[in-house]
Amino acid sequence: MTGYVITYFPLRGRAEPIRLLLGDQGALWTEEEVQIPDWFAGKCDLKKQTAFGQLPRFKDGNFELYQSNSILRYLARKYDIAGTNNQESALIDMVNDGVEDLRLKYGRLVMFEFETGKEKYINDLPNHLGAFEKILSQNSNGTKFVVGDKISYADYNLLDILHAHIHLFPKCLSSFPLLSAYIARIESRPKLSEYLKSEGRKNRPIVPKK
Ligand code: GTS
Numbered sequence: 001m002t003g004y005v006i007t008y009f010p011l012r013g014r015a016e017p018i019r020l021l022l023g024d025q026g027a028l029w030t031e032e033e034v035q036i037p038d039w040f041a042g043k044c045d046l047k048k049q050t051a052f053g054q055l056p057r058f059k060d061g062n063f064e065l066y067q068s069n070s071i072l073r074y075l076a077r078k079y080d081i082a083g084t085n086n087q088e089s090a091l092i093d094m095v096n097d098g099v100e101d102l103r104l105k106y107g108r109l110v111m112f113e114f115e116t117g118k119e120k121y122i123n124d125l126p127n128h129l130g131a132f133e134k135i136l137s138q139n140s141n142g143t144k145f146v147v148g149d150k151i152s153y154a155d156y157n158l159l160d161i162l163h164a165h166i167h168l169f170p171k172c173l174s175s176f177p178l179l180s181a182y183i184a185r186i187e188s189r190p191k192l193s194e195y196l197k198s199e200g201r202k203n204r205p206i207v208p209k210k
Contacts, residue, residue: 004029007046007057009036012160012206014068014103015056020156021072023195025079031200036208069100069157076153083152091147095135095154099161102128106164110207125165125172132158133176142178151186159186164206 004022008015010033022029034055038044047053051066058064058071065071076082076092083089105128109121136142145155162183165172173180187193195201 003061005032005057005059006030007032007034007059008055009034009039009208010204011208012164012201012204013056016163016204016206017153017157017160018056018058018068018071018075019201020160020192020195021075021079021081021153023198024151024156024189024192025075025081026191069096072096072153072157081150081152084148084150088148092152092154095132095146096157098131098135099154099157103161106161106168107207110168122169122172125169126175129162129165129172129176129179132162133179136178136182142182145186146182151189155186159183167206 004027006015006018006029008031012019019029034044034046039047039055046057050057054066056068056071057066058074060074065074073082073093083092105121109117132146133142136146139145139147140149145151146158147154162173162179166183173183187196
């Protein structure tokens, strides 16, 4: 069997950085949607077949992979966007781990403690976003990618978590000019911009609707 398949809930969620990467690299993929109520009602045999009882699942032909960050790194190596030397790869991994830390906090907020935790989250957010602004500034004064001279898998993950935050807090980047320009620059890449305008992308909520 050939072709990529993403199996996930009808959400952007943890599958979206993978979609951004594939879209920007000009790859085609098929979506296999699992309905959230079916999954939690135990109606999906798939849960038992997954490596950790969770989605997303990614298939490349007969090769099956779980863990969204491992999927990103698998594709990054395949498309040669995992760094051009060991130190660059390490920095890309570092940024991606930073995105993962923020994604975990974001997930906790939106899924479990929005009402009670929103204020503290907004107060802390500049510290998290400031870290990415600083890292960006250290690479070509923030005029290129988060690391190196070409896009890497961490750029897709960073773009996605920034999108998620802007959706929740539209002004959160107002004091981060480099990140703001970075988003516009990455979004304007022709293939990525095509994907961002696609119906599939527009119709997918970022997180489950309550
Ligand atoms: N570390 C995993 C990854 O990065 O892929 C986490 C995967 C995960 O938590 N998946 C959730 C899931 O399958 C959905 S989401 O958090 O990505 O929205 N939840 C259902 C379940 O039964 O745990």
